[in-house]
Amino acid sequence: MSAPTGLPPQPTAAAAFSPGGPGSSLEAAAPASGAPRCQNGPMQSQMQFPSGYGSHLPNYSAPSGHYSQVPNKAAASHLDNQYRASYYPGYYSAPAQNVMTSVGSNMLNAQESQQLYNNTPPHSAGTSDRSLQGAVSSASYLHVSVQQSYSAFDNHYSTSVSSSVASQGFPLNSDHYAIPVVSGAMYPNVSYPSVAAGGVYGQIFTSQSLPAVGQFKETNAFSSQSTSVPHSLQQHVPVGYNTTLSTVSSAPSVQENLSRNLTGSVAKVNNQINAGGIDSSQPVHSVSQNVQFTKPGVGTSASSAVMSSVRSPAPSLSSKSPSSPSVTQSAELALQEALDSSSTTSSASPVLNNYDALEGGGYPETRSVTSSPVPSPSVLQASKASKPFGYGYPALQPGYQNAAPPTPVQPSNPGHHPGLQHYPQQYPGVNQLSSSLGGLSLQHSQQPESLRPVNLTHDRNILPVSSVPAPVPNLNSDLRKLNCSPDSFRCTLTNIPQTQALLNKAKLPLGLLLHPFRDLTQLPVITSSTIVRCRSCRTYINPFVSFIDQRRWKCNLCYRVNDVPEEFMYNPLTRSYGEPHKRPEVQNSTVEFIASSDYMLRPPQPAVYLFVLDVSHNAVEAGYLTILCQSLLENLDKLPGDSRTRIGFITFDSTVQFYNLQEGLSQPQMLIVSDIDDIFLPTPDSLLVNLHESKELIKDLLTALPNMFTNTRETHSALGPALQAAFKLMSPTGGRISVFQTQLPSLGAGLLHSREDPNQRSSTKVVQHLGPATDFYKKLALDCSGQQTAVDLFLLSSQYSDLASLACMSKYSAGCIYYYPSFHRSHNPTQAEKLQKDLKRYLTRKIGFEAVMRIRCTKGLSIHTFHGNFFVRSTDLLSLANINPDAGFAVQMSIEESLTDTSLVCFQTALLYTSSKGERRIRVHTLCLPVVSSLSDVYAGADVQAIVCLLANMAVDRSVSSSLADARDALVNAVVDSLAAYMSTASNLQQSMLIAPNSLKLFPLYILALLKQKAFRTGTSTRLDDRVYAMCQMKSQPLVHLMKMIHPNLYRIDRLTDESTIHVNDRVVPQPPLQKLSAEKLTREGAFLMDCGSIFYLWIGKNCDNNFIKDVLGYPNYASVPQKMTQLPEVDAPSSERTRSFISWLRDSRPLSPVLQIIKDENPAKTDFFQHLIEDRTEAAFSYYEFLLNIQQQICK
Incomplete structure (x- = not known):
């Protein structure tokens, strides 16, 4: 059979996606001393990446420690140097961190106002070697020595001032933001609005006393250290708040193929968490020298406070902008969503004077890095073994109830008050943990439906009756209820491979699909002066942390043990004291904090x-x-x-x-x-x-x-x-x-x-x-x-x-x-x-203004490429001058170190923004996924829609940096490689069959649909602007809208009945089954609705029943229906009500209301309609069956 010219039947093996090209990067292989490699807790001499902007020079000398090279990394691009030379002409110096001891609140406020926007370097955009054309909106990170000269936008960074506290960017003589000192403790209020999130909710502001401040440091959110993950406590979600999660975690094996050919040269960054602090005499951004990290003590209790403060309401700004702080400076600093500040962090958190710490920085300490905050002896002993995720105060998860600890450490009486537990308590061993995790591994259980083999060449009807749901992670029921909604946070693989080698075997990409600012009908909004965060990696407290006891909690990303602030002991929902595990922050994986003035670099800007x-x-x-x-x-x-x-x-x-x-x-x-x-x-x-x-x-x-x-x-x-x-x-x-x-x-x-x-x-x-x-x-x-x-x-x-x-x-x-x-x-x-x-x-x-977004992940995982519309300020910090509910992002990830010592991994995204009402807010999403060790489990957790959307983003970059042909070949190879890898592991498979696991049965169909999209199709007349716009859409659309664009839904609507219906707001909505996107499903006697996301096509057959045309379209017969009809009339007939109800239901599920276009045989738009029937052959592209045969031929080579 001859192959159509638009799709080469034998794409070259080189055209595949991979994490990087030639070159290498450094990753922390093992700590130089201190904690053993697989032990929880901070590490010594970990490499710290600068939170500033730019990339290291080729002769960059890494800090001391042992590092191993990672293969297949792209060489750094020279474009940064070009931009630094021509685009940022001025110079300024890097900021210095000053150590601050206990200071009175008046002095603190005075110092805060002194540090204006002087010390944060501007950021250069990393692009490909091939001039600006290669730089689409994905971000590959390149490091450059920070000792180079930087310039500022419009020379706003001319003054050099050092300060010992986090600057808020307020003028020295400003009377707008006098922060009052509150002596009494007030407790936070949590609201669960029933309206769309973002309105004005009732709030009670509270204060939190802080301990004396020691040395501090900056850290990045990611680490390549592998450790065991603690388990979360038994928690309950408030009624009406949706925390259902269907996400998938993806494996970087295919990513290796995909990234290499899609994005061209990608410099991969190892995001690590420094366990210690930087000496205060050294600039924060300078990492081109060896740094000895030291670690402070745990700090004093909340009673030994430096200051107590609450957020003042935003002042009313006149139309004339203040002359003191410039917006550019605020832009540069506020971008550091690394929000650390005195009144908004956990009780043991000192103050940072850099906004990279606001959302990403960590804190140093005064002791040796090797010692964690000196846990009790039993905790130290327990840390030698891998710890279950969530075992600890106050009780075991329901899935753990049958797991007996090595020695009885607490009464088994259900009525035993958590406050009376005998601490320290011991953790169960690895064997006991595996038997109590509620079936996190699929190997010893009955084969799940997602692994059922499907013969693609014989099973022609693979489309489900309704839309494809997101797969549900294989977690116990309690963790599943607490997990983030897949509409906000989704992974390409819901089972994370233990190692990069296992991911490589699976030949699937590992990445995240984000919709961080989407409209929510219910969102817990929390107002408190204490936003509890990990002192080391700056993770926000979430449902997947574990409580060692009432006073300590363990971070689920870096495993550091932190103190529980006094104020956090009070639960505003139950109005009870002593139950920090029942706080709304620990009961909801999506929350929004009302940030205090410590999260502001200037008064909130007006809209x-x-x-x-x-x-x-x-x-x-x-x-x-x-x-x-x-x-x-x-x-x-x-x-x-x-x-x-x-x-x-x-x-x-x-x-x-x-x-x-x-x-x-x-x-x-x-x-x-x-x-x-x-x-x-x-x-x-x-x-x-x-x-x-x-x-x-x-x-x-x-x-x-x-x-x-x-x-x-x-x-x-x-x-x-x-x-x-x-x-x-x-x-x-x-x-x-x-x-x-x-x-x-x-x-x-x-x-x-x-x-x-x-x-x-x-x-x-x-x-x-x-x-x-x-x-x-x-x-x-x-x-x-x-x-x-x-x-x-x-x-x-x-x-x-x-x-x-x-x-x-x-x-x-x-x-x-x-x-x-x-x-x-x-x-x-x-x-x-x-x-x-x-x-x-x-x-x-x-709309959100002056926003920044940072993504954190468990030790051992790292992020190396972002996709979307943004500007990269540092290795893991995205600058979003505006954020809107319709914006989506994608992230490519890799496994830097083995995850064998943990059963679960977590991802957390934090979006700091200014609302249109002038409030500084932080929206946090946390996703938890299991770790698996077998290839079959990896395939069982594949999220085919997330995989296809990530590949689409990568293919756009590949089209621009290399060629459209290479991108197309790489997409085909993604299917060939993954199915070949699966078939090689399955037994008793005949070579004459093309077999896929049920989880990937739609993979070839979706890739063929992608190849026939305007962005990637060839051989069909496509305007250049149309093609570019389709590529822009793929880089910025959330998954749910992008999938409609790639593979539309087709329904027959001339036979709607009341039998298969759902009830929505007292409205009966018919649910017709999905049809294959093929002309063989169209009949001249029928009427078919195609949902393409932004447009509805209603195709009317020539012999369609006149009663349907009269009742639904309002015309007596087919010939009288006008070509440019875009609205359905309201006719008092059952068929009209059913049709309008169904179309209205589809429209209500998306933010942009699609336009309806009636298609007749003589309508010019008929061509657009038929081009979406992707299962049919065209002159330039395969039919679906031919594409399957081509895939099979490639596998059998």
């Missing part, structure tokens, strides 16, 4: 929105201004914000027009700047105005704007100068820039030329120009990110606009990209309706 609008002839003809202005008028009062919300408008064609909307004017004033080569702000103080004070002028402008340029003949577009002006206008505060563009920029900075050859759109060979043509838009995005400003792009074009270049403004500033090809208000009503619905969601959805 600021700037709209930059194309008003050239093209734009006026397209008619988007009418839709935008109408939508703004309707939603002006719904824009997220408070009384400080500010708004502004800029329009541009061949010149740039500003609008003075200052309160007191009788009408808006237009100010035109024609010198686009030297753009300036004509009246800086009146272009961004208070929304409430100038609302009438804003409404006047929005009413007049659509008709203001009706007669324009300007065909040029000065987008670059308009963006430069927008950046200058937003720099003092930060916020969101919304850019509306309709054509190729043709004047001034950032002008572009057409690079598309229409004759090459159907090429089966080389697809060029997937990367940017200029670095102007990337540099602008980096500037904006430094000033806490995100840029969102709305591209409404009827012709090529070089989205590959324009998209950079959003990729690197944490913005969003919206694309409307062939947009015209009247000629293309489907796109016009889509814009209208998208704008309603865009203008009213939640």
Whole structure:
């Protein structure tokens, strides 16, 4: 059988994904002294990676200790040096940490205000060797010596000041943030709002006394040290709060294949947790010298406090920004979501003066690193054996009840009060643990359904009846209830392999899929001055920690034993004392903390929105201004914000027009700047105005704007100068820039030329120009990110606009990209309706400002590549100038050290942001997964949807850094390698069959669907902008939306009945079964609905029953149905009610309301509909059955 030209039947073996290319990196192989290799507790002489920005020089000398090389790592890129030289021209010095002893609160406040934004270096973006085109939004980390010179955005980092406490960025003479000292202890309030998270909840603020401060240090969140994991306590989730988890942990074996060919050269970073502290005389960011780590003592109790403080309410900011702290400086420091501060950390936590510690830094101590905080003798003895996860105070997990400890250490009476337990208690041994973990291993139990062999070439009906659910991790029931929802946090493998070698055998990628800021109907919001975190790795306390006793808890990521703060002993839900394990933080894997002022570098910024609008002839003809202005008028009062919300408008064609909307004017004033080569702000103080004070002028402008340029003949577009002006206008505060563009920029900075050859759109060979043509838009995005400003792009074009270049403004500033090809208000009503619905969601959805996100994981695991729209500030810290509920991220991981001494691993993501109401908040998600030692268990836990979404991200990077052909070959090889590895381990398999475990039976189908997507297809006419936009979507969509894009759902809806239904809010919703995406399922007598995520296609057969057409579509027969119909009428008929109920139910499950498009045989959109039938053969691509035969042929070679 001949292979279609679009998919080579024999992809080269080299085209596979792997964690890196040639080169190597260092990982901690064993501590130099102190704790044994497999013992819990801190290590000595662990390597510490800088929390600053940049990468080590090639001649970098690592700290003392024993390190082993990791194969297949890419060499460092030279692009960082290029950016440092040309993009950050100034210099400043690295900060120094000062040791602080006990200080009075007044003195502390004075010192806090002295350290302004001077000491955090800017960050350079790591990209590939191949100029800017290779740098898509994934992050490969490269280390450079911090002794190099850095510069700051706009030279804001000129002053060098050292301080002994964490700076909040407040001016010395500011009277806004006087932090009161609270003497009495108040206890926190927890709210479980029934409305969407992010509203205003009732809160009680509390104070926490802190011990004297010793030396401190910075640490990264990840470590490659392998140790046993403690078990969590018996806990219960509050009624109505969903903590169900279906996640999958993924194995880096395939990742090895995937990453190598998808992302090109990737520098892998070993994220480790330092067990000791850095000498205070050394700069925090300097790691190019050997450092001897020391470790302080446990610190005093909460009664010996340095200070007690609570968070003051955010002050009201005037429209004029304060002159003292700059936004850039705040951007750089706040990015360090490493939130350590006096009033917000556990009671034994000293204060750090660097925001890398706010979310990622750790604390040093004064003693030797080898000694943990001096646990009791029995605890020391117990640490020699691997400890169960969660065994400890106050009682065993239900799954452990039958496991007898080596010696009786406490009464077995269920009524025994936990406070009376005899400590120290002993842990069960490894053998006892394995028998009591509730079946964490699959080897000795009956074969699970996920391992049932499926003959893919014979079993043609492999699609489930309904949507594919996320697999549930093989944990005991209590841990399963506590685990994070797969909608927020999902792993490609729900069973984590013990070693990298086992992962390599499985040939599956290991990674995480994140949706950290998604809309939640119920979210525990916690207000307390004490946010309890591990003193070493800065992990937030969570359901999977273990309590040694009432006063100590063990971190589930680095295994350090920490003190329980006095305030944490009180449970605000039960109003009882002495039950820290019942606190909401330990009962919910997703929580949100109201952060105190210690998590702020400046007063919380107001919500600021700037709209930059194309008003050239093209734009006026397209008619988007009418839709935008109408939508703004309707939603002006719904824009997220408070009384400080500010708004502004800029329009541009061949010149740039500003609008003075200052309160007191009788009408808006237009100010035109024609010198686009030297753009300036004509009246800086009146272009961004208070929304409430100038609302009438804003409404006047929005009413007049659509008709203001009706007669324009300007065909040029000065987008670059308009963006430069927008950046200058937003720099003092930060916020969101919304850019509306309709054509190729043709004047001034950032002008572009057409690079598309229409004759090459159907090429089966080389697809060029997937990367940017200029670095102007990337540099602008980096500037904006430094000033806490995100840029969102709305591209409404009827012709090529070089989205590959324009998209950079959003990729690197944490913005969003919206694309409307062939947009015209009247000629293309489907796109016009889509814009209208998208704008309603865009203008009213939640938004977080000046955000940073960090991901932590258990010792032995490390993160090496991020995917999404962001800017990387340090090895594990993402800068998100804006965060929205529709943004998704992906992470690639590897196993640095064996996990043989632990039964469970955990991942935790922390998102620090400023809400639109001016509150500093931290949203924390924690995921727990089992560790397995057999290959069959790894396959049993495979999450095929998460695997495909991670591969899609990797393939986008590979397409840009290498070629589209290489990315396609690597995707095919991902299937070949994984199925070949599975078949090689299974017995009694005939070579003539293609067998997959049930967990991976959809893998070939999804990869074929991916290959037929606009992003990766060849041989089919595909506009370059369409292809680039599809790639942008794959890099930024959450999993649930990305899967609809890759493999749509097809339903037959002309036979809906009340038999298979569900009840949702007193509404009966039919549940038709899923159909194969093949024309063989379509009949001329039927009607079929295809759910593609952002659009619904309703295909009507020519011979469809006239009663259905009349009742559902409102027309007497097929011929009378119009081609451009996009709405279903409300007809009082059972079939109409069922159909509308089903479509409404589908729409309600996603944030962006999809547009409905009716498809008839003569409809031009029919081509788009049939291109989604991915199981059918086309001229350039295999059918599904042919693809299976090709896979089998590759395996049998």
